[in-house]
Amino acid sequence: MKSVITLFFAVLLSLGLTSYSYAADTEHQHSTADAAEVYHCPMHPEVTGHKGDSCPKCGMKLVKAEAVVYHCPMHPEVTGHKGDSCPKCGMKLVPAESKGEGAMHMHQH
Structure with missing residues (x-):
């Protein structure tokens, strides 16, 4: 019985680490893609965000910022x-x- 419980926790830990690794890889790929494209408000250039975001000050859609x-x-x-x-x-x-x-x-x- 003790070995079954140990095996159960080992499998559970393995699944947890695998899903954590997958989530970290997905987040890294997402943040790398977002870093290449910066969006800002045409009326408030200090407000930046991601594609599809709106300015919290005026509600305008953010546009792609030029370098x-x-x-x-x-x-x-x-x-x-x-x-x-x-x-x-x-x-x-x-x-x-x-x-x-x-x-x-x-x-x-």
Whole structure:
């Protein structure tokens, strides 16, 4: 009788570990896919979420965020998100230009 109870608990433990492992793998795959796609509210860019979510502030559907880097015009090493301000000077962060665009805006004296 003791060996039957031990066998029962061994099978139960094995099933529990197998289901836990499966759940962890599924969650990892889900979070990896979500990390590639970030969604934000068009009216409140600080509100982010997943595809199909709505903004808790205004109820709008979240849209796919573009990979735009914002930086301070005076301190380009300071980066952040749309609507952020520079902690050094307080200026609003602006979209960073690509290297090709920056060359077009240079003035020669």
